[in-house]
Amino acid sequence: MTEESSGPALAPGTALPATTGLDRLPRQVHAHVTALQPARNEQERAVIQRLMEIGFLPGEPVRVVASGFPGGDPLAVRVGQATFALRRHEAALVHVQAGAPA
Template identity: 45%
Template structure:
């Protein structure tokens, strides 16, 4: 399951970051890990943008991020 599959207000644990979108380069995936999307880290999908689409408001630790769908597709999670 990916972060993009979670419904709004759902919690999960990051399993890893994997290339799943041709729109992202290796540097983008490395950036996600540097931001805190690392295995074992709790994540909370707070809400989605207009119409349930982009951006996704996500909390990792104490930090809030706005992610594109392409980025969320690369973040593998285990639902809580």
């Protein structure tokens, strides 16, 4: 597993790119999963598999409900009707788009 992330969370009111990493989604912004990042190694493959098993699948509604203090790690993330704690580097593997799926 790598410690990389797509960068810091976007500030409230900042326009979101078409697709962004879940780790960059501001708190309480409703979004949906668009894809999971392709695995770069076996550890990432295992994390991505687990994320899919717990419900991080394309089309699923998702939002960040809280983040840890200090540093913002872990994130409390709601997917469907369940809430999970994810580290930022895990959340970065989930690609999301703000709003409801098309």
